[in-house]
Amino acid sequence: MGEPVSTDVRIGVVGAGAMGAAHVETLHRWVPGAQVVAVYDLDLDRAEAVAGSVGAFAASSAESLIQDDAIEAVLVAAPDPLHEELALACLAAGKPTLLEKPLSTSVEGARRVVDAEVAVGRRLLQLGFMRRFDPAYVALRSAVLAGEVGRPRAVHCVHRNVQAHPSATSDGVLVNSAIHEFDCVPWLVGDRVDAVTVFAPRVDGDALQDVQVIVLEMAGGSVVTVEVSVNARYGYDIHTEVVGTEGTVSLSPPYGLSSRRDALDGRRVGADFVARFADAYRIELAAWVDGIRSGSPATPSAWDGYLATEIAFAAIESLHTRARVEVPRYDVPALYG
Ligand SMILES: NC(=O)c1ccc[n+]([C@@H]2O[C@H](COP(=O)([O-])OP(=O)(O)OC[C@H]3O[C@@H](n4cnc5c(N)ncnc54)[C@H](O)[C@@H]3O)[C@@H](O)[C@H]2O)c1
Known part of the structure; x- marks a missing residue:
């Protein structure tokens, strides 16, 4: 043999x-x-x-x-x-x-x-x-697409990293971090992003513009807020809540532990993306x-990556111009249809 x-x-x-x-x-x-x-x-x-x-x-x-x-x-x-x-x-x-x-x-x-x-x-x-494979996000999407909270009217996302990567830039907050939301939200609510406006703090010189708040206007009429931070310090923290015509549905942090000590009663927050998204x-x-x-x-797919990149660069234009920027529409190539 x-x-x-x-x-x-x-x-x-x-x-x-x-x-x-x-x-x-x-x-x-x-x-x-x-x-x-x-x-x-x-x-x-x-x-x-x-x-x-x-x-x-x-x-x-x-x-x-x-x-x-x-x-x-x-x-x-x-x-x-x-x-x-x-x-x-x-x-x-x-x-x-x-x-x-x-x-x-x-x-x-x-x-x-x-x-x-x-x-x-x-x-x-x-x-x-990877959020598309996260059990909590998958369950959230199923609930939204099944109409459990009626028609989506608003989505609120919070995306906080503990500490900026040494290569972090103000544009990178959008194309490296917020890009998860630019892919995830359209997938979550089954809708397309029409326009983006970014609000960011005024800073001296080349200092990092962190925290940024992004408003996405969806083609179906709902509005999305994304607060993204790369220097949250206290932990890696991700929230998403979908507000519909009949109620709201949101992620609950998985595997949470509560601690009581030093006169504080609190829920522990994960240290990083590896721990939060292990599954x-x-x-x-x-x-x-x-x-x-x-x-x-x-x-x-690569097409999904392309669409998220388009939104990220519309957001970067908004960051620099402080204007509302429309996201171009494209026909999906047959390979990804
Ligand atoms: N999906 C997610 O949740 C997630 C999370 C974090 C990072 N990322 C992505 O993963 C990638 C790596 O991020 P990271 O956090 O591991 O960064 P990191 O800085 O920890 O690691 C980058 C590694 O690339 C190496 N490197 C540098 N130049 C290289 C080259 N020319 N060829 C090969 N390797 C080279 C560095 O030595 C380093 O070990 C980034 O694109 C980032 O956007 C994704």
């Missing part, structure tokens, strides 16, 4: 920082049928440590990893400015890819990635909008690997 044939999907990971390392561990511990075989990071010591933790090897470059015939699929968790070129390289190599958000750091770049995938003629990219990442990566194995790619 010969060697048993492994049917695991052999995965290479590019970028092994907070998100990449967490994805490597999740794939290794929680996703049947997935095998991380290679890791590349610009910081080679980091790549070696993360690769070594799961019995993978540290690749010498992103290009060599993407071109390696022994690697069937790629997960990209490198910094945002690299997403476009890495996505294009993965498409050129015909490799199914889980690409962390955002799709690109420009609208034109996002469009180039969509056009490249359309030219390939096959859905290869899945975007890392979402597991389900997201399992759906990605299932999609590769079955040949039917999971959503969110």
Whole structure:
């Protein structure tokens, strides 16, 4: 008898920082049928440590990893400015890819990635909008779409990160953080964003404009408020409430613990996105690997990534001009129909 044939999907990971390392561990511990075989990071010591933790090897470059015939699929968790070129390289190599958000750091770049995938003629990219797999968000969406609170009139979102990433910018608050809301809200209420207005504090010089408040006008007439902060300090905190004609429905923080000490009675707040969305990442990566194995790619797609990028850049224009900015409408390419 010969060697048993492994049917695991052999995965290479590019970028092994907070998100990449967490994805490597999740794939290794929680996703049947997935095998991380290679890791590349610009910081080679980091790549070696993360690769070594799961019995993978540290690749010498992103290009060599993407071109390696022994690697069937790629997960990209490198910094945002690299997403476009890495996505294009993965498409050129015909490799199914889980690409962390955002799709690109420009609208034109996002469009180039969509056009490249359309030219390939096959859905290869899945975007890392993990909220679509979060059990609480899935339940919230089901309730809204089933009409449990009547017709949606308003959505209120709060998105607070503990501490700004060293690369954070005022525009990045929108294209890196708020982009989760730009993808999630249309999915949640089954509607499209027509226009965006951003309100941000006036600051001295290049100081970060944090906290920002975003108002989205939906095509169906409802209004969305998003408060986004990258320096909330006290914890990682995500809220969403949908107000309908018959009532409201909102997320309750999952797995919450209450503490009483030092004359305080309080609910604990999670430390970071890895803890808050642990289940979402597991389900997201399992759906990605299932999609590769079955040949039917999971959503969110590159087109979803493109739409969110369009909203983010309309928001950036509003941040700079203090004006209300309309979001362009596009016909969905047949590949994503
Ligand atoms: N979906 C989510 O919930 C979520 C959460 C956090 C971050 N992200 C995304 O994940 C990506 C990584 O974010 P992070 O928080 O892990 O950042 P991070 O700074 O912790 O990690 C980035 C890693 O990329 C490496 N790197 C830098 N240049 C590189 C290059 N040329 N090639 C390969 N690796 C390179 C760095 O050495 C570092 O290890 C970002 O695109 C971010 O938007 C997504």
